[in-house]
Amino acid sequence: xDAAPIAPDVIEGEASASVQKxxxxxxxxxxxxxxxxxxxxxxxxxxGPAPRWWWVSFAITxxxxxFGLFCLGYQISTGVGTxxxxxxxxxxxxxxxxxxWIGIGHAGTLISAILFLLRQKWRTSINRAAEAMTLFAVIxxxxxxxxxxxxxxxxxxxxxxxxxxxxxxxxxxxxxxxVFAVSTYFSVSVLFWYTGLIPxxxxxxxxxxxxxxxxxxxxxxxxxxxxxxxxxxxxMAYLLLAGLSTPLVLxxxxxxxFDFATSIIPTWHTTIFPPYFVxxxxxxxxxxVLTLLVPARAIYKLxxxxxPQHIDKMAKIILLTGSIVTYAYAMEFFVAWYSGNQYEKFxxxxxxxxxxxxYWWVGMLFCNMLSPQLFWFKACRRNIYxxxxxxMCVNAGMWFERFIIIVxxxxxxxxxxxxxxxxPTWVDIWTFIGTFGIFLSLFLLFIRYLPMIAMxxxxxxxxxxxxHHASPGxxxxxxxxxxxxx
Amino acid sequence: MGAEFATPSAxxxxxxxxxxxxxxxxxxxxxxxxxxxxxxxxxxxxxxxxAVLAGGITGLLTAAILEFGPSSLIYPLxxxxxxxxxxxxxxxxxxxxxxxxxxSAFSAFFAMLIxxxxxxxxxxxxxxxxxxxxxxxxxxxxxxxxxxxxTELEARELxxxxxxxxxxIIHED
Numbered sequence: 001x002d003a004a005p006i007a008p009d010v011i012e013g014e015a016s017a018s019v020q021k022x023x024x025x026x027x028x029x030x031x032x033x034x035x036x037x038x039x040x041x042x043x044x045x046x047x048g049p050a051p052r053w054w055w056v057s058f059a060i061t062x063x064x065x066x067f068g069l070f071c072l073g074y075q076i077s078t079g080v081g082t083x084x085x086x087x088x089x090x091x092x093x094x095x096x097x098x099x100x101w102i103g104i105g106h107a108g109t110l111i112s113a114i115l116f117l118l119r120q121k122w123r124t125s126i127n128r129a130a131e132a133m134t135l136f137a138v139i140x141x142x143x144x145x146x147x148x149x150x151x152x153x154x155x156x157x158x159x160x161x162x163x164x165x166x167x168x169x170x171x172x173x174x175x176x177x178x179v180f181a182v183s184t185y186f187s188v189s190v191l192f193w194y195t196g197l198i199p200x201x202x203x204x205x206x207x208x209x210x211x212x213x214x215x216x217x218x219x220x221x222x223x224x225x226x227x228x229x230x231x232x233x234x235x236m237a238y239l240l241l242a243g244l245s246t247p248l249v250l251x252x253x254x255x256x257x258f259d260f261a262t263s264i265i266p267t268w269h270t271t272i273f274p275p276y277f278v279x280x281x282x283x284x285x286x287x288x289v290l291t292l293l294v295p296a297r298a299i300y301k302l303x304x305x306x307x308p309q310h311i312d313k314m315a316k317i318i319l320l321t322g323s324i325v326t327y328a329y330a331m332e333f334f335v336a337w338y339s340g341n342q343y344e345k346f347x348x349x350x351x352x353x354x355x356x357x358x359y360w361w362v363g364m365l366f367c368n369m370l371s372p373q374l375f376w377f378k379a380c381r382r383n384i385y386x387x388x389x390x391x392m393c394v395n396a397g398m399w400f401e402r403f404i405i406i407v408x409x410x411x412x413x414x415x416x417x418x419x420x421x422x423x424p425t426w427v428d429i430w431t432f433i434g435t436f437g438i439f440l441s442l443f444l445l446f447i448r449y450l451p452m453i454a455m456x457x458x459x460x461x462x463x464x465x466x467x468h469h470a471s472p473g474x475x476x477x478x479x480x481x482x483x484x485x486x
Numbered sequence: 487m488g489a490e491f492a493t494p495s496a497x498x499x500x501x502x503x504x505x506x507x508x509x510x511x512x513x514x515x516x517x518x519x520x521x522x523x524x525x526x527x528x529x530x531x532x533x534x535x536x537a538v539l540a541g542g543i544t545g546l547l548t549a550a551i552l553e554f555g556p557s558s559l560i561y562p563l564x565x566x567x568x569x570x571x572x573x574x575x576x577x578x579x580x581x582x583x584x585x586x587x588x589x590s591a592f593s594a595f596f597a598m599l600i601x602x603x604x605x606x607x608x609x610x611x612x613x614x615x616x617x618x619x620x621x622x623x624x625x626x627x628x629x630x631x632x633x634x635x636x637t638e639l640e641a642r643e644l645x646x647x648x649x650x651x652x653x654x655i656i657h658e659d
Contacts, residue, residue, distance in 0.1 A: 035517060035623035160552055168556035170563055172577035180584040188591040195595060199621065203517070206618040222599065223606035226620045228501075228527060230602040231519040236532035237598035241591055244538075248587045255580055456621075459518040467498030467520055 028122055028461045030304040035459050038305070042451050042458075043207055045300050050448060053299070061440040068434010071427050072147060080150045082427040089410045089422040094148040096402040097432050099256055099277075101141035101439075102182065103398060105189070106249050106278070107285020108134030112192060113245035116238075122313055124457035125305045128200075129296070130289045131193040132452070136442040137288070138186045140435040145178065174258040181255040188248055192241045195234070198224050199456040253277045260405065266347035267409040270335065276328035283321035283368070284398035286314050287391040292443060294388055296452065305453055308382055315381040318394065322372030325401075329364060343414060351408050355421055359408070363400020367393040487641050488614055488628040489650025494520045497625040500648035501526040504627065507644055511633040515611070515620040534597050541593025542586050549585035553578045614656045628656070 029038070075082045085092055108130035115123040146152060158179045160169055169176050201221035208214035224230070254274035261273040290311065297306045336348040351360050371393040374380040381387065412419045446452065459465055491497040494516065501514050505528045514523065524530075557563065557578075558570035568574045599605065611617050611628060620626050627650060629641045638655070645653050 039517075039622045160556060166561065168561040168563075170565055171553040171557050171581055172563075172565055172568070172574065174580075177580040177584075180581045184584040184588040187588060191591050191595045195598070199517070203621040206621045218607075219605075222604045223609060224604065224621075225609060225611055225617075226515040226517055227602075228514045228516065228520070228523050229529065230604070231516075232524050232529055233532045233534050233598050233601045235519050236534040237594045240535060240538050240594045244587050244591050244594070247583075251580070251583060251587075255584075258580075456518040460521075465494055465518060465520070467495045467522055467526075 026307075026309050027463070028125065028307065028309070029458065030307050033304055033462070034464070035462065038455055038458050038462075039203060039207075041300075041302070041305070042453050042455050043204060045447065046204065046449060046451065047207070047209070051299075054444060054448060058441060058444045061437045061444060064437030065434055065441045066437070068431055068437050071431045071434055072143065075427055075431065076147060076152055080148065082425060083148075083431075084423045084425045084428055086420070088413060088418050088420050089407055091148075091410065092403075092407050092422045093424055093428045093432055094144045095259075096399065096406050097435060098141050098144040099402045099406075100284070100399045101137045101144075101435065102185075102256060103253065103277070103281035103402075104285045104288045105134040105137035105141065105185070106253055106281035107289050108132070108137075109185075109189060109192075109245050109249040110282050110285070111289070112196070113242040113249065116242040117246060120313075121461045122310050124454055124461055125307075125310055126289065126293060126314075126453075127457070128193075128196060128450075128454040129293055129447075129452045130285075131189065131196065132446045132450070133285075133289060133292060133443065134189050135186070135193060136439045136446075137285075138182065138189065139442070140439050142182060142186065143431075143435060143438075145182075174255065174262050177255045178259060181252045185248060185252045188241070188245055192245055195238055195241060196454055196457070197450065198222060198234075199226065200451045200454060202226065203455055204451065250278055253281045260409070265409045265413060266341070266343040267332070267336075267351070267405065270332065272328055272331055272335070276325065276332075279321045279324035279328065280398060280401065283318060283325055283372075284394060286318050286321070287394035287398070290314055290318075290387060290391045291395060294384060294391075296447060302453065305458060311384070311387055312378070312381045315375045315387055315390075318390070319372050319375035322368060322375075322394070326369040329369065347409065347412070350412055351404060354408075354412065356404060356408055356411070359400045359404050363397045364404060367397025368401060371397070487631070487636075487638065487645065488611070488617070488626055488652075488654050488656050489645040489648075490616060490619075490652045491625040491627065491648075491650055494625060496649050497627060498523060498526050500627050500645070500650060503648045504629065504644060507635070509629055509633050509635055509641075511630040511636075513628055513630075515617070515624075515626040515628065517621050517623060532601075534594065534601060537597035537601075538590050538594045541597075542590035544593075545586040545589025546582055548589065549582040550578075552585075553581055610656055610658050614654055616652055616654070 033041075083092070083094065085094070108127075111123050111130040112127040112134075115127075146155060149155060157163075157167070158169060158176065160171075198221060201217050202224035205214060205217040205221045208217055254277065257273035257277035260268035261270060263269060293306060294311070297303060333348050336344040339345075351357075371390045374386060374390055380390075407422050411421055489500075491500060497514055497516065498520060501523060504512055505526065514520075514527065516523075554570070562570055568577070611620075611626075616624065617626060618624075627645065627648075629636060629645070631638075642653055
């Protein structure tokens with residue numbers, strides 16, 4: 001529920017005399033920064049004028065987003081035929097993009113919820129940005145199933161509303177599960193993110209220099225005053241939200257995988273899908289977190305808060321989930337062979353040697369299976385360029401993976417007479433690129449107007465935040481610092 | 487009456503003293519939750535979890551009614567050759583699960599706000615100039631004059647003895 005005793009202190013306490021010093025943990029915030037430094041540095045990002053690179057990037061991303069929205073408008077007004085979907089490939093880029101984006105979202109929830117329950121204190125530096133990324137990715141994801149139904153104005157049929165045709169949705173359909181899972185996921189992520197933001201919004205309110213800022217931050221900070229009577233309920237709420245999000249995040253991608261697993265298409269009809277999809281989601285999501293945070297860290301000079309240690313740990317999670325995914329890929333092949341089912345066997349043969357062979361060789365084999373293996377080596381985990389390269393590989397590889405699963409399963413099914421390939425149209429391509437525009441525009445707005453690092457949470461991991469922080473030398477230093485500040 | 491403390495540990499010690507002195511209407515303010523402060527203030531476990539449990543049960547029941555009502559009474563459908571009976575119940579679980587989570591999360595959020603008396607547009611502590619640091623790096627202890635044990639002299643003495651600085655009387659408006 002609340003901050004557990006801080007590990008470095010325990011070790012320090014035991015060892016303050018001597019021998020065990022080398023065992024001391026690397027602090028999560030480097031250079032002995034104090035509370036107000038954290039406030040200054042993180043709020044400063046928002047309070048300063050928008051730098052030129054921000055305007056340039058925002059102009060580009062918002063133009064791309066606008067063109068993506070235009071494509072959506074064109075698709076909705078003209079029809080799903082503007083996409084390259086046809087027989088036999090009735091799901092292609094749309095559902096690939098949906099699974100891709102929703103998967104990216106999962107890393108945010110993993111960082112904010114699961115690592116919170118596991119008391120991984122390093123999460124505090126990255127959870128806010130990762131949660132924001134979750135929200136924006138889910139927004140991008142929701143676009144595709146929303147519009148691929150064709151007549152979007154009939155989408156309310158998905159909701160169990162009484163209507164004069166007396167028709168009700170089929171609650172046993174995985175597609176309806178998806179509707180509930182994704183909307184719940186989005187709502188709960190918003191709540192979790194906003195709950196975490198309240199204390200930081202209060203910080204911004206108290207630092208606001210103009211009336212309008214004070215009013216806006218003040219409204220969203222709901223009158224937070226950092227009272228311990230409030231913190232008590234707040235921490236319980238945060239803990240419970242984390243506890244609720246943990247099974248939720250696992251369920252969402254499981255439900256997404258049920259869309260495939262409950263069908264009878266070869267390569268889809270497998271029981272391995274839920275854990276395989278969840279691992280893949282976290283794998284791809286962490287790559288995206290790093291893709292966004294590594295530049296943000298460099299631009300805003302947040303090296304003391306997002307330390308090499310953080311990047312190292314994220315790289316290890318990419319290695320772990322990448323290895324789970326590799327295992328799942330291998331298991332698929334094994335089961336296809338072991339099942340003796342000729343359609344299943346053919347589908348996997350076709351995956352490697354069929355018309356989409358290079359998607360497998362480049363996307364799955366190189367990007368997803370091989371490139372993360374570099375993270376076995378500390379030198380690679382600590383080299384920012386290699387980390388970034390691997391993340392880019394994983395971002396691309398995970399999109400290819402979903403494409404292979406979806407289109408690879410559909411394009412050559414049971415009857416050779418109905419085989420065919422998928423050809424994307426410009427609308428397909430630009431809708432996908434447009435979602436990147438939407439995603440990055442929202443993220444740029446986020447780092448401009450909201451604290452991208454959870455200030456109140458980072459402060460907890462400083463050693464002096466622990467009330468039992470009593471090693472005498474340190475104590476004096478802090479007291480002196482305190483006096484100075486007064 | 488408010489006092490400022492330099493460090494979380496100073497605030498923690500002061501809170502213990504104020505608790506032992508028998509005050510009831512008082513509070514500490516800090517930029518982050520301080521571990522162990524609930525005990526130092528003599529507060530128990532938050533009962534917010536009860537509200538969340540209630541929300542979760544409501545969500546589960548809502549989902550059950552929502553699914554079984556239409557699927558077995560109003561508009562029975564046979565899909566995959568499966569009629570609505572006990573053997574097909576697992577197909578209803580995902581939505582039950584999602585709605586349980588959804589309702590629990592909303593009750594956690596709103597119960598947190600309600601139990602904290604938020605949103606609140608005005609509070610006397612905001613009149614105190616120094617208090618803006620409570621969301622940055624300031625650690626404050628505030629004893630309300632409404633407390634039955636409160637006398638200005640005694641409260642001031644207690645805060646001074648606990649190491650409080652900038653002891654100030656904060657007015658209602």
